Amino acid sequence: YWDGPEGEQCPQRTWLATRVGAAAGGHRGEGCVAGLVGAAYRIILLRPGSALAALQTAAADSVTMATLGAVFGLSTCLSAQVREEPEDPLNYFIGGCAAGAVLGVR
Template identity: 55%
Template structure:
């Protein structure tokens, strides 16, 4: 988890609309880590065997999530550049929606793509809004 936390912190340090390749690299790494963790749970809970099938599941999940992450990073960055509104949450909605379409394409389902587009778009936009406005979802730890 330190890798994910570290990459997310670096992502938020880079101003929106700048250094798109670095942002795509960071979000792709986070996506790959999430995909790998998810595939491990899938393999354990579904008792996937033989080993080759487990490797295929892990690879497919990891590559899909890395792609989703990289597409999100690139799309939000390019949207900020093209629209010339770097701090606009709409850039994040566009990035989340584009990323959601990858799930639809992978599932060969318009319904899945549409739902993921709206869901991830809203999640990303609200995440950007919460960062801009300093929302706190949990109190800081007591030391």
């Protein structure tokens, strides 16, 4: 992700942020776990009624976090391109706001 300046290689950066989001991002007040890790905690703590319900919970959480990672990665990269300031922390702020807005809509 950090191999080149922000604003370049947007598809690769977005794909990486999507994978990271699916595996380990932030999750509804549970601290620094998400996607598969957060789903595992949620399944253990909330004990779904069946294996199918547990699988649905894991899938839904992973898809949500992967989506947030993709939105963050794409927004950050596009912001750096449009603003022509690749090393500005404001790009990450914009990406975080975009991802937060998507989570709020969900």
